[in-house]
Amino acid sequence: MQAYIPSKLAITSWAEEDRPREKMLTKGKSHLSEAELLAILLGSGSREETAVGLAQRILNAADNNLHELGKRSIAELVAGFKGVGEAKAIAIVAALELGRRRQLSRIREKPQVTCSRDAFNAIAPLLMDLPHEEFWILVLNRANRILGREQISQGGTAGTVVDAKMVFRKALEAQASSIVLCHNHPSGNLQPSQADIDLTRKLKQAGETLDILVLDHLIVSESGYYSFADEGLLG
16 A cells, blocks of 8 residues: 655644744744745645645735735635635734734824825825725824824725815814825826816815915825825925
8 A cells, every 4th residue: 555645745844944933933034935924824724735835825816915915804815715714814814904003103203294205104004905995184293293194084986075174173183284185096096086186276275274284185006106296286
């Protein structure tokens, strides 16, 4: 009778320096690939596949893009990948959400906005992965340091309604000296619509009346951002 030979070695059969957990301990987290980090979260694979193999398959399905993976729900992960149960799916979603919140925690340091990239870095974690459109403002003090981020509205895939009174109510409550308007385009198209241009002009004029400057309006997507100020559209 011929002995059974497994088609793939279990992680415990790998050289110690090649196992994700041991590799992190001996070489540090920066030496691990994204698949190896994800394999640590998964904990195990299956009889047919190692945890690293499963992680590679999950990443491949998301075009090796963590932002894209972050859009997957628990149900989608369970249904889409053999070997991923609810517990593993929850671990993946929780880890990616922690990563997003880690980026958001920097706001406590009141970073200064000196250019559109600074504003983008402050708002991107909130908007990049959304399947629907939302409108937010960054509220700034006289030194252009961010006092906070305020959500104004949430809509569907094609747009969201923005009430000027709500925008400046939030700004006044925060005692802002200036604001940056921000919204996302789930389609990935960064070009402003005529409605975006008209709204920007309306809010800029209203801000001048209240002595609250509108410094910029950013359109955000997973591919980057569009700045009204950089493009000379603030008027």
